[in-house]
Each structure stands twice: as C-alpha cells, then as structure tokens.
Amino acid sequence: MTDTTGKTRISLLGLGAMGTALARTWLAAGHPLTVWNRTAAKAAALAGEGAAVAASPAEAVAAGDLVVLCLLDDASVGQALDGVDLAGRDLVNLTTGTPAEGRSRAAWAEARGARFVDAGIMAVPPMIGVPESGGYVFYSGSREAFEAHRAALEVPAGARFVGTDPGFAALHDVALLSAMSGLFAGMTHAYALVRDEKVDMEGFAGLLTEWLAAMAPFYVASGGAASEDANLEMQAAGNRTLLRTAAEQGVGSELLDPYFRLMDRQVAAGEPDAVALLRHPADGA
Structure with missing residues (x-):
C-alpha cells in the first residue's frame, strides 16, 4: 500500500x-x-x-x-x-x-x-x-x-x-508552440521536396535535424533581426531559388510564402527586425 x-x-x-x-x-x-x-x-x-x-x-x-x-x-x-x-x-x-x-x-x-x-x-x-x-x-x-x-x-x-503575471504561463506556452508550428511547416516543405527522389530518407532526416539545431542559436541570438552574418537582402534574393526549386519539384510554396512576403516587406521598409514588423502589421503593408 x-x-x-x-x-x-x-x-x-x-x-x-x-x-x-x-x-x-x-x-x-x-x-x-x-x-x-x-x-x-x-x-x-x-x-x-x-x-x-x-x-x-x-x-x-x-x-x-x-x-x-x-x-x-x-x-x-x-x-x-x-x-x-x-x-x-x-x-x-x-x-x-x-x-x-x-x-x-x-x-x-x-x-x-x-x-x-x-x-x-x-x-x-x-x-x-x-x-x-x-x-x-x-x-x-x-x-x-x-x-x-x-x-x-x-x-x-x-x-x-x-x-507573477498570471498571463505569462500561457504566453510562454503559446510562443513555444507557435515556434514549433513554424518549424514543422518548414520540415514538411523540406520532406515534400525530396520525397519523390531517390534520396536516403534516413540520412536526410539526420541532416535536417543537424541543420536546424545548428541554425536555431543564430536566430535566437539575433532576436529576429538581420545581422552582418545574415544579410536580409541576400536572404530575400535567395528565396527566389527556393521558390523555383519548389516549382521544379512540383511542390506548393504555401508553407513558405507568408514568411518570404514578410522578408520582402522588411527589405522594402528598411526594417531589419521581423518581429517589429509583425507587431505593427499595418506599417509598410
């Protein structure tokens, strides 16, 4: 007992x-x-x-x-x-x-x-x-x-x-779950690109995990803002290659389009901080 x-x-x-x-x-x-x-x-x-x-x-x-x-x-x-x-x-x-x-x-x-x-x-x-x-x-x-x-x-x-703010637990919860949702969206797109090719899927899964684990600290350190190591205009220009590749592979870009549009808005507004632009969606929209 x-x-x-x-x-x-x-x-x-x-x-x-x-x-x-x-x-x-x-x-x-x-x-x-x-x-x-x-x-x-x-x-x-x-x-x-x-x-x-x-x-x-x-x-x-x-x-x-x-x-x-x-x-x-x-x-x-x-x-x-x-x-x-x-x-x-x-x-x-x-x-x-x-x-x-x-x-x-x-x-x-x-x-x-x-x-x-x-x-x-x-x-x-x-x-x-x-x-x-x-x-x-x-x-x-x-x-x-x-x-x-x-x-x-x-x-x-x-x-x-x-x-002691009673809202902070939910805020932390939803913020982390939102990040997870975005991560899963990107991973879903990545798998869609390679699924119909003769790619070693087990090896690809390992590469994907390693890459995301390596990149996450860079984003966290920037707090969502571009830096000298991550030039915003270069990233936005590089997105065109990602979109062309998706089209070639017969994969829709719906999971990437919203984020790429935000990056284009950042470039147009001269605003390096994506978080700031999200918090004021009317600015430069």
Whole structure:
C-alpha cells in the first residue's frame, strides 16, 4: 500500500487524456486524490486505482488542499466552478488558454478568495510521469501558492515558474508552440521536396535535424533581426531559388510564402527586425 503520509491532498477536475495521465502519476506517488469529470464514467478506472470520485465540482473542491483544473477551455472552467465556494483554496489551472484568459481567471478566482496559478503544459500525455522525457509545465500567478505546492506539481513533470503575471504561463506556452508550428511547416516543405527522389530518407532526416539545431542559436541570438552574418537582402534574393526549386519539384510554396512576403516587406521598409514588423502589421503593408 502506498504511503500517503504528509502528501498534499489533490482534487483534479477533468479526466481527458492529460488529466488521466496526471491522476495516475499523483496516485502512484501516494497523493490522496479526488477526481471529478463531467462524464462520470471516465472516473471509474481511477476509482479502482485508489482515487475518490466526487459527484460534483463543489464536492471535489472541498476535498483538496490543491485544486487542479484540466478542462477543455476557459469557458469550461467557469462553468464547472460556477457557484462553488473557493474561499481559502489554491487553484492551479492546467487548462489551455490565452494570456488574457489567464489574467481574467486569476482576478475571478482572487475575487472569490482563492489563490490562483495558471499553467501551460509543454508535454503530451505519454511524457507525464516520465522524468527523462523532458516534459515540463510553465506556471505563473501566485508565487506563494506555487511554492506551497511545488513538490506535488513536480511529480508529473518539471515545474518552471515564469512570473507573477498570471498571463505569462500561457504566453510562454503559446510562443513555444507557435515556434514549433513554424518549424514543422518548414520540415514538411523540406520532406515534400525530396520525397519523390531517390534520396536516403534516413540520412536526410539526420541532416535536417543537424541543420536546424545548428541554425536555431543564430536566430535566437539575433532576436529576429538581420545581422552582418545574415544579410536580409541576400536572404530575400535567395528565396527566389527556393521558390523555383519548389516549382521544379512540383511542390506548393504555401508553407513558405507568408514568411518570404514578410522578408520582402522588411527589405522594402528598411526594417531589419521581423518581429517589429509583425507587431505593427499595418506599417509598410
């Protein structure tokens, strides 16, 4: 039998794939766990593993020292906790949202007497409870609540506190996911170029990984601005070759066109900083 002595009592609302992975990790670590899910049947398996199942969000909230929300969206959080007494509770919101939603929900919780921490999960469910996977979670908001529950929060994945502004966790989360999306777009285009040729795909994959790993530090160091080592006009001119090659290979350029248009705008505006141009899209458009 798992020893629960001195372990934080956790209440978890939301048992999707991520919520279930979190629940199992906390149970394995000996945390007394109460769960609630809108579709009650999803809690049955966890009940067999030692979780208490609450009949309502209010019952779940009352049972825990730490209340964790892992629901569909911000509206679901508001609906689940509507009318629930939150006074004296510590809420950690693992529900995916925007920075503005994090700030608004923090004010909402604090007005009801709760300490609030927003979060952004940089992991997929199979990474939860697997330290070597590299998964972690961004947290922001009440530093006091975060520190009070740090040990419990570090059980499923690494915990990185990024500031007392409740919107910062979501901001970091979305910024990194946006970068990932752009990376995947470029990789998709690269594979499309070579897929129908007699190219060693395993070797190509290694080359692609090495190249991106080598180039990323240069971009990070520049913060999105051109430099003497990366002349903007030369890059924009070189884009024409990339587009001609795509046409020759019968590959659409839809994944590259928006970025290339931005570079052309930079050249035309004499603005070396792509980030600045994105933040003021009307300028020079």
